[in-house]
Amino acid sequence: ETGVTQTPRHLVMGMTNKKSLKCEQHLGHNAMYWYKQSAKKPLELMFVYNFKEQTENNSVPSRFSPECPNSSHLFLHLHTLQPEDSALYLCASSSDLGSNQPQHFGDGTRLSIL
Amino acid sequence: GIQVEQSPPDLILQEGANSTLRCNFSDSVNNLQWFHQNPWGQLINLFYIPSGTKQNGRLSATTVATERYSLLYISSSQTTDSGVYFCAVLLNTGFQKLVFGTGTRLLVSP
Numbered sequence: 001e002t003g004v005t006q007t008p009r010h011l012v013m014g015m016t017n018k019k020s021l022k023c024e025q026h027l028g029h030n031a032m033y034w035y036k037q038s039a040k041k042p043l044e045l046m047f048v049y050n051f052k053e054q055t056e057n058n059s060v061p062s063r064f065s066p067e068c069p070n071s072s073h074l075f076l077h078l079h080t081l082q083p084e085d086s087a088l089y090l091c092a093s094s095s096d097l098g099s100n101q102p103q104h105f106g107d108g109t110r111l112s113i114l
Numbered sequence: 115g116i117q118v119e120q121s122p123p124d125l126i127l128q129e130g131a132n133s134t135l136r137c138n139f140s141d142s143v144n145n146l147q148w149f150h151q152n153p154w155g156q157l158i159n160l161f162y163i164p165s166g167t168k169q170n171g172r173l174s175a176t177t178v179a180t181e182r183y184s185l186l187y188i189s190s191s192q193t194t195d196s197g198v199y200f201c202a203v204l205l206n207t208g209f210q211k212l213v214f215g216t217g218t219r220l221l222v223s224p
Binding site (some may be wrong): 002044056105 | 156200219
């Protein structure tokens with residue numbers, strides 16, 4: 001149990017569907033992150049939120065839309081995705097952005113686009 | 115940008131064997147984490163180690179920041195150690211940014 005919970009664990013969707021990934025952390029952290037892990041590639045940072053404010057968008061296409069309503073919850077809204085978006089999406093949190101504290105990861109959502 | 119290279123890319127061990135995984139990075143970093151990703155995709159923190167040596171059971175890690183490398187030692191390997199081991203370096207570019215290596219895929223056979 002890492003203290004970071006992601007739902008759903010698996011998601012299969014068509015290219016025209018709209019779905020959302022959810023992440024919740026119970027660690028009292030203020031910074032949250034979305035990462036994408038494609039097959040045979042390193043994890044790539046997508047978005048960073050600190051105290052609910054987005055501080056980084058790592059050139060992610062607009063078909064991915066993050067939302068952070070509070071410091072404990074992070075969503076990734078998906079619409080009109082492409083087959084190359086099939087990947088493992090991992091959420092992480094850390095105490096804040098300023099200190100060199102470790103990031104703690106959820107178990108991920110494995111997304112398949114038909 | 116910073117390059118993070120891991121070696122070997124693949125490793126097969128007999129249960130009970132020891133191994134050393136290496137992580138080289140091309141620039142100064144604030145910190146470094148080692149992770150184990152199990153076959154189900156779960157990414158587990160192993161070590162948070164900016165310098166020096168840490169031990170946790172059969173695992174230990176050493177980071178020599180001045181020479182820009184870190185080592186992960188696995189002793190008396192078990193089949194549950196199978197998976198992919200990632201090192202990730204922490205940069206402070208106005209916010210914490212973890213840059214991951216490409217990983218070492220380990221298979222421990224009984």
